[in-house]
Amino acid sequence: MVNESGPARAGRIATYNDPASTARSRRATCAESDAAAPVSTDTAVDRDSAGGSAIELRGLAHDYSTDSGVVRAIDTVDLDVAPGEFVSIIGPSGCGKTTMLRAVAGLLEPSFGSLSVLGGSPREAQRDHAIGLVTQEPGLMPWLTVAENVRMSLKLAGRPDAVDDWLRRVGLDRFAGLYPRELSGGMKQRAALARALAHAPRLLLMDEPFGALDELSREALRMELLKIWERERSSVLFVTHSIREALLLSDRVVVMSGSPGRILKDLAVPFARPRSDALFVDGEFLALEERIRVLLRTAN
Amino acid sequence: MQRVVRWLAMALPPLLFIVGVVVLWELWVREREVADYLVPRPSAVWEVLEGDPGRYAIAAQESLTAALGGLMVASLSAFALAVLMAHSRLLERALYPTALMIKVMPVVAVYPLFAIWFGFGIWPKVAIVALITFFPMLVNALIGLRSVDPATLDFMRSMHSSRWDLLWCLRLPSSLPYVFAALRISVPLSLIGAVVAEFLSGSSGMGQLILIANGDFDTPALFGAIVVLAFLGVALTAIVAAVEHRLLFWHESTLEV
Numbered sequence: 001m002v003n004e005s006g007p008a009r010a011g012r013i014a015t016y017n018d019p020a021s022t023a024r025s026r027r028a029t030c031a032e033s034d035a036a037a038p039v040s041t042d043t044a045v046d047r048d049s050a051g052g053s054a055i056e057l058r059g060l061a062h063d064y065s066t067d068s069g070v071v072r073a074i075d076t077v078d079l080d081v082a083p084g085e086f087v088s089i090i091g092p093s094g095c096g097k098t099t100m101l102r103a104v105a106g107l108l109e110p111s112f113g114s115l116s117v118l119g120g121s122p123r124e125a126q127r128d129h130a131i132g133l134v135t136q137e138p139g140l141m142p143w144l145t146v147a148e149n150v151r152m153s154l155k156l157a158g159r160p161d162a163v164d165d166w167l168r169r170v171g172l173d174r175f176a177g178l179y180p181r182e183l184s185g186g187m188k189q190r191a192a193l194a195r196a197l198a199h200a201p202r203l204l205l206m207d208e209p210f211g212a213l214d215e216l217s218r219e220a221l222r223m224e225l226l227k228i229w230e231r232e233r234s235s236v237l238f239v240t241h242s243i244r245e246a247l248l249l250s251d252r253v254v255v256m257s258g259s260p261g262r263i264l265k266d267l268a269v270p271f272a273r274p275r276s277d278a279l280f281v282d283g284e285f286l287a288l289e290e291r292i293r294v295l296l297r298t299a300n
Numbered sequence: 301m302q303r304v305v306r307w308l309a310m311a312l313p314p315l316l317f318i319v320g321v322v323v324l325w326e327l328w329v330r331e332r333e334v335a336d337y338l339v340p341r342p343s344a345v346w347e348v349l350e351g352d353p354g355r356y357a358i359a360a361q362e363s364l365t366a367a368l369g370g371l372m373v374a375s376l377s378a379f380a381l382a383v384l385m386a387h388s389r390l391l392e393r394a395l396y397p398t399a400l401m402i403k404v405m406p407v408v409a410v411y412p413l414f415a416i417w418f419g420f421g422i423w424p425k426v427a428i429v430a431l432i433t434f435f436p437m438l439v440n441a442l443i444g445l446r447s448v449d450p451a452t453l454d455f456m457r458s459m460h461s462s463r464w465d466l467l468w469c470l471r472l473p474s475s476l477p478y479v480f481a482a483l484r485i486s487v488p489l490s491l492i493g494a495v496v497a498e499f500l501s502g503s504s505g506m507g508q509l510i511l512i513a514n515g516d517f518d519t520p521a522l523f524g525a526i527v528v529l530a531f532l533g534v535a536l537t538a539i540v541a542a543v544e545h546r547l548l549f550w551h552e553s554t555l556e557v
Contacts, residue, residue: 105458126460133458139451142550143473152469156459179550195455205458 014121015114053116054203054235055081055104060113061260062099072260073099076113079254079263083202086229086236088246089254090292092299096261097239101207104237105133118202125203129157132201132234134209138192140180147176150195157199166194169228186217193221197228204229204236211241222248223277230274243292248279255292257299265295340520345527348520355509356528362505363498364532366422367490370429375437375486377430379479382441383467392442403435407493411500420503429493433486437479444478445471477551480544487536491529 057079063070074096081087089097102108103115106122117125125131132153140149150163167173170190180188189209196204209225210218222245229236229249240246246253247269255265269288271279279285322342328334329341336344349356385392407428414424448470456470498507506525513521 102454105454107454107457123460126458129459131458133455135451135454137449137451139449139453139455141452141470141473153455153459156456156461156465181550181552199459 014116014123016110016112052082053080054083054085054118055079055237056114056116057100057104058114060100060103060110060115062096062103062108062110062112074110075260075262077261077263079266081235081237083235084233085252086238086250087252087254088238088240088250089256090240090243090246090296091256091261091264092258092296093241095256095258095299097256098207100261101205101237101239104203105131105205129159129199130202132196132199132204134189134192134196134204134206136208136211138180138188140188140191140195142180145177145179146172146183146191149180149191150198153195153199159199162198166198170194170224184217185213186221189213189217189221190224193225193228197232200232202234204234204238206236206238208239208241210245218242218245219277225249226275243289243296244280247285247288247292248275248277253292255295255299264299267292337517337519340523344520345523348518348524349527356524359504359506359509359525360528360532362422363491363494363507363529366425366497366505367429367494369422370426370431370493371433371486371490373426374430374434375483378434378437379441382438382445382475383471385438385442386445386471387463399435399438402431407432408496408500411497415501420501422504424501425494425497425505428497429490432493433490436485436489437482440478440482441475444475447478448474477548477553480540480548483540483544484537487540488533491533491536495529 057077060077060079061075062073064073065071077096077100079087079100089100091097099108099110103110104117104122106117106126115122118128118130120128122131140146141152144152147163147167150166151161154161154163164173164176167176170193172187172190172194175183175187180191183191189212193209196206210221213221226249236249238246238249243253250269253267253269254263255267256262257264267288271282271285326342329339381395385395410431411424411428414427418424418427452470453466456466461469494505495507495510498505499511500507502508502511506529510522510525513519513525
């Protein structure tokens with residue numbers, strides 16, 4: 001691949017400040033495999049300062065050029081996610097949550113700022129097969145069975161086959177031989193979850209993973225994810241529109257304001273783990289929920 | 301049993317229609333006593349076919365070889381070019397206008413050139429067929445290779461997939477519905493191309509057979525050739541459809557409603 005020949009990669013973070021990169025990063029949103037070109041500038045930093053966090057964003061900003069000029073999607077975002085921490089991002093539509101997540105996943109090159117993922121650049125995290133990605137659309141391959149779809153990530157990562165185990169854990173073991181079009185939306189998303197987790201990524205990136213599901217499937221998958229994550233404890237960046245979902249799952253909830261996206265508030269979620277849906281009627285939970293709701297109302 | 305019933309339900313109506321048309325035709329020609337050289341009786345056409353099946357079989361084989369040969373050369377090279385173009389907008393911009401120019405060029409005009417280059421055997425025919433079947437495959441394959449589910453592409457890229465992985469595991473299967481759409485167009489085109497080339501060269505195949513029958517005012521023989529060509533076209537299309545159904549079981553187009 002393109003980025004194989006970079007200099008020694010330990011303790012490097014990617015910084016982006018090249019105005020010319022705006023044009024390139026716009027291409028990164030197109031369906032092109034080569035669009036996520038090598039990062040423009042790499043700045044060496046001490047491994048300890050960079051390696052402490054699973055994700056470290058400094059002054060991250062991104063512009064999209066449109067027909068009517070340049071639009072800033074996110075503006076100078078600073079964010080840290082500690083190893084093993086579950087952080088949710090919540091905010092109004094178009095606040096740049098997805099842009100931020102795609103930058104962390106190495107799918108988009110931000111216009112400005114610096115970005116470190118697991119102590120290196122996003123591309124290096126990709127190369128280590130350290131990223132598990134779940135998006136709103138499941139993105140399964142329709143010509144492969146459920147089991148073959150999950151096996152795809154193991155094959156790409158060169159990890160031993162653990163398909164049966166993962167299918168059991170997401171409750172799909174009886175449907176291993178079915179094709180995606182034979183599954184319900186919730187089951188497809190379960191398969192996508194198994195695919196994202198099967199290669200044991202250290203960082204899980206989820207972009208409204210349950211956003212397209214009906215309320216019942218949402219509820220079920222949410223609890224499933226909670227159960228799985230409390231065993232795995234990988235680092236998670238989780239984009240959602242649901243306050244309850246964010247509070248139930250996360251250690252921290254980051255509230256963002258509308259365009260351009262900025263961080264309004266970074267709230268710790270104090271509830272002990274393992275958690276359950278009993279939290280939904282907890283007084284402190286409800287108070288936090290209300291507080292975020294008010295924050296979001298003013299954010300628009 | 302159920303499959304047989306379903307198959308009959310599919311095949312019977314068109315078969316009955318064709319049989320009905322042939323019977324009415326026969327009766328009409330007999331009733332009006334139309335001359336065979338104007339509109340031959342279906343039975344007269346059948347007599348010609350039955351009288352010298354070898355002649356038709358050899359001609360059909362010659363035409364079919366040229367058609368399938370040209371189709372294969374064009375489809376494979378067009379797909380290979382589409383793969384290159386799908387990976388490079390520069391290459392696409394550089395080559396597309398030329399491909400378009402070749403497409404709008406009347407093939408008949410190029411035949412003399414091909415005859416000079418390739419002689420009078422099968423090769424100028426193959427070249428003509430390749431020329432007219434190249435463009436549908438190029439355009440469709442290019443669209444197909446690019447029409448990849450963005451969520452799947454994101455997943456593949458987040459897994460550090462190589463270009464080869466992306467091509468083999470994602471782009472290639474994604475392009476199959478478009479490749480078959482191209483084949484549905486180019487398979488009949490390949491027969492047309494072969495017969496046109498044979499008209500121009502007059503040296504072999506169904507085209508030559510038609511030329512001779514035409515010169516003799518042997519209209520039943522002419523009709524015989526048309527029937528054989530129609531049969532070849534239907535058979536080839538059916539084969540493509542069967543393979544498509546097999547390979548694209550996962551695609552919406554094969555959903556049984």
